[in-house]
Amino acid sequence: MASTHFLETVRGGGLQTMHPNANCNCRYADVGCDKMEAVMDRISGKWKMRILFMVGAHGTLRYNELRRLLDGITHKMLSNQLKELAADGLIQRIDHHETPPRVEYRLTPDGEDLMPIFDGIQAYIRKRMGTTHKVCVPGHTMVQN
Helix, strand or coil: CCCCCCEEEEEECCEEEEEECCCCCCCCCCCCHHHHHHHHHHHCCCCHHHHHHHHHHHCCEEHHHHHHHCCCCCHHHHHHHHHHHHHCCCEEEEECCCCCCCEEEEECHHHHCCHHHHHHHHHHHHHHCCCCCEECCCCCCCEEC
16 A cells, blocks of 8 residues: 655656655644655764764763763764764854864754654653663763663
């Protein structure tokens, strides 16, 4: 069964184009599935949601603090992901122009607007997984609570 809520494909002149389905009746029809996809594209990937979560949970973080909280991320990946999130207006890079260099990251108002996503995940965890957890402290490894 084909989806009626997503995007329809229209062929014209040998090119394939996509547009919102005017007959969409899904739960997100009021904003449009195309806009939902656009936002999900901005925050998709292995690291972007984790970066947003850590910065949102801890507030302003220095680069190395953030890297320690994101176990397994490489310098290049973190740097690229932060640049993309900044370009998308979700993370603010604060350069203090000091020697040695001091750069910090914090959520922009648009990034803050995404935090209810994590509140929903937290509610899901409490309901289905309990509250035993690991505590993350910038600059330290996670410890069982």
